[in-house]
Amino acid sequence: MENNLSLSKGKINSRKIAERVIFIFLRLVAVFVLGILGIILYFIFSEGFSVLSIGFLTEMPKEGMTEGGIFPAIVGTGYLVFFSMLFALPVGVCAGIYLQDYAKQGFLVKLIRLATNNLAGVPSIVFGLFGMAFFVHFLGFGASVLAGSLTLSLVVLPVIIRTTEEAVKTVPREIREASLALGATKWQTTYKIVLPYAFSGILTGSILSVGRVAGETAPILFTCAAYFLPRLPNSIFNEVMALPYHLYVISTSGTQIEKSRPLAYGTALVILMIVALTNLIAVILRNKFKIKQ
Amino acid sequence: MNKIKIEAENVNFYYGKTKALSGIDLKIYEKKVLALIGPSGCGKSTFLRCLNRMNDLIDGTRVEGKILLDGEDVYDKNVDVVKLRMRVGMVFQKSNPFPKTIFENVAYGLRVNGTKDKKILQEKVEQSLKQAAIWDEVKDRLHTSALSLSGGQQQRICIARALAISPEIILMDEPASALDPISTEKIEYLIHELKNLYTIVIVTHNMQQAARVSDFTAFFYVGELVEVDLTGTIFTNPTKKQTEDYITGKFG
Numbered sequence: 001m002e003n004n005l006s007l008s009k010g011k012i013n014s015r016k017i018a019e020r021v022i023f024i025f026l027r028l029v030a031v032f033v034l035g036i037l038g039i040i041l042y043f044i045f046s047e048g049f050s051v052l053s054i055g056f057l058t059e060m061p062k063e064g065m066t067e068g069g070i071f072p073a074i075v076g077t078g079y080l081v082f083f084s085m086l087f088a089l090p091v092g093v094c095a096g097i098y099l100q101d102y103a104k105q106g107f108l109v110k111l112i113r114l115a116t117n118n119l120a121g122v123p124s125i126v127f128g129l130f131g132m133a134f135f136v137h138f139l140g141f142g143a144s145v146l147a148g149s150l151t152l153s154l155v156v157l158p159v160i161i162r163t164t165e166e167a168v169k170t171v172p173r174e175i176r177e178a179s180l181a182l183g184a185t186k187w188q189t190t191y192k193i194v195l196p197y198a199f200s201g202i203l204t205g206s207i208l209s210v211g212r213v214a215g216e217t218a219p220i221l222f223t224c225a226a227y228f229l230p231r232l233p234n235s236i237f238n239e240v241m242a243l244p245y246h247l248y249v250i251s252t253s254g255t256q257i258e259k260s261r262p263l264a265y266g267t268a269l270v271i272l273m274i275v276a277l278t279n280l281i282a283v284i285l286r287n288k289f290k291i292k293q
Numbered sequence: 294m295n296k297i298k299i300e301a302e303n304v305n306f307y308y309g310k311t312k313a314l315s316g317i318d319l320k321i322y323e324k325k326v327l328a329l330i331g332p333s334g335c336g337k338s339t340f341l342r343c344l345n346r347m348n349d350l351i352d353g354t355r356v357e358g359k360i361l362l363d364g365e366d367v368y369d370k371n372v373d374v375v376k377l378r379m380r381v382g383m384v385f386q387k388s389n390p391f392p393k394t395i396f397e398n399v400a401y402g403l404r405v406n407g408t409k410d411k412k413i414l415q416e417k418v419e420q421s422l423k424q425a426a427i428w429d430e431v432k433d434r435l436h437t438s439a440l441s442l443s444g445g446q447q448q449r450i451c452i453a454r455a456l457a458i459s460p461e462i463i464l465m466d467e468p469a470s471a472l473d474p475i476s477t478e479k480i481e482y483l484i485h486e487l488k489n490l491y492t493i494v495i496v497t498h499n500m501q502q503a504a505r506v507s508d509f510t511a512f513f514y515v516g517e518l519v520e521v522d523l524t525g526t527i528f529t530n531p532t533k534k535q536t537e538d539y540i541t542g543k544f545g
């Protein structure tokens with residue numbers, strides 16, 4: 001009896017120890033990840049903060065991009081975000097709703113879903129090549145805001161479709177049935193019940209993809225990004241400068257890389273801030289609309 | 294005697310390959326209350342959902358036989374389900390208000406059917422809330438979320454919502470099963486009031502409730518209709534042994 005008791009006690013102890021070890025290990029990993037993130041942020045902030053100024057944000061680049069600001073790149077990224085969302089949002093949201101609520105759930109839908117998921121994993125340089133072949137050359141848009149935006153919209157389309165599908169899936173069957181039982185048509189139910197309910201989810205996905213569009217380099221490399229352009233585009237058929245590409249250019253291929261180094265960190269900081277800002281907006285909007293439900 | 298409002302003729306129902314209803318013949322009389330009773334899984338909800346074609350929403354379901362509403366087969370190809378559902382309203386087991394205001398919940402059916410006039414909407418909403426015996430409790434907060442109400446209040450909002458489009462028939466699937474005795478009593482009282490205006494079909498597991506509220510009672514057992522008669526007859530003098538066993542609590 002006594003033996004038995006002490007044995008069971010021992011077992012519990014070893015289990016407790018194992019638990020504690022694993023717990024400490026997990027905590028260390030978490031701290032490690034956070035630490036790395038912190039170091040990156042600290043590094044870019046400390047290097048880039050000194051060049052941040054109104055002038056940096058509102059002036060043209062000067063002296064072979066070793067001085068002056070990044071205004072055209074900011075505006076260019078703004079254009080790309082705007083137009084790519086203009087294409088990707090309606091298409092992605094409609095496709096997500098269609099796949100989840102309208103399409104007959106069968107082989108074809110499974111195939112489409114598989115394709116979208118795979119598309120999300122395709123390296124963005126492949127999108128860039130496709131964009132160049134299809135939009136720039138085949139459709140003859142040339143290297144332009146239009147071609148770049150369309151390429152970027154393809155990059156984020158899978159994300160938007162997925163988040164829309166997920167959001168639509170969370171709408172309880174009961175309230176859809178209630179709507180239909182009151183003589184609403186399927187479309188009215190989508191429009192008046194499903195969309196408002198799923199709105200915050202769709203919104204989050206879309207805003208996260210804004211951050212993605214603002215930061216992607218490869219898709220715009222061959223489709224719209226200008227090395228240096230001392231003026232703003234005046235049509236969607238013009239080339240533009242864009243923040244991520246500008247960062248790439250001034251940190252790899254300038255003649256005076258060392259001299260433009262601080263500007264590169266400043267640019268990186270601006271990109272980071274844009275991404276952080278969009279994510280923050282996503283969180284705020286989601287909470288705001290959640291309360292309404 | 295009374296006018297027949299709905300008549301089911303030899304109805305079979307399948308979920309994919311599973312047969313859930315077989316050979317149901319049932320007459321539902323106008324402005325009477327019919328209670329559907331029977332053990333869990335015997336097909337009461339399935340039958341109820343055939344009457345307004347809610348089962349159409351489930352993939353792979355199939356109906357055989359006829360369900361006549363005022364003599365017209367509701368499963369006919371030419372039937373507009375939207376019109377059908379406006380004539381045959383439904384209250385669900387779990388209260389399911391929309392995440393909208395109380396007013397918008399009740400006005401929903403009118404709005405989707407094209408009513409825009411503010412005055413008509415207001416009148417209809419008030420009238421329906423009064424009919425559903427919830428007006429006094431919510432009249433000062435029509436524009437707050439319906440989700441802020443208690444379960445019993447929410448269920449009466451759902452009833453008001455169904456009444457607002459002036460259906461001819463109201464289907465209720467265990468409308469009081471999740472409610473406390475006081476809310477239940479309110480809903481039973483409501484059914485008494487409503488049957489002057491509407492034909493009501495109610496599913497319930499509560500024998501006393503069936504006895505209290507209904508004029509007719511139908512007993513279902515594993516997808517078949519065992520017996521249907523005046524409620525008084527079913528509860529005092531049922532023809533079939535199965536019915537007697539069920540209502541006296543010997544099984545199910």
Ligand SMILES: Nc1ncnc2c1ncn2[C@@H]1O[C@H](COP(=O)(O)OP(=O)(O)OP(=O)(O)O)[C@@H](O)[C@H]1O
Nearest residue numbers: 308311313331332333334335336337338339340351
């Ligand atoms: N969506 C569905 N898909 C497949 N089978 C179903 C579905 N809904 C119900 N069934 C089956 O059909 C039969 C009848 O179900 P139904 O919901 O009509 O029973 P019920 O009498 O309403 O039971 P309860 O009193 O528990 O609500 C059951 O055997 C059930 O498993």
Ligand SMILES: [Mg+2]
Nearest residue numbers: 337338339466
């Ligand atoms: Mg049921």
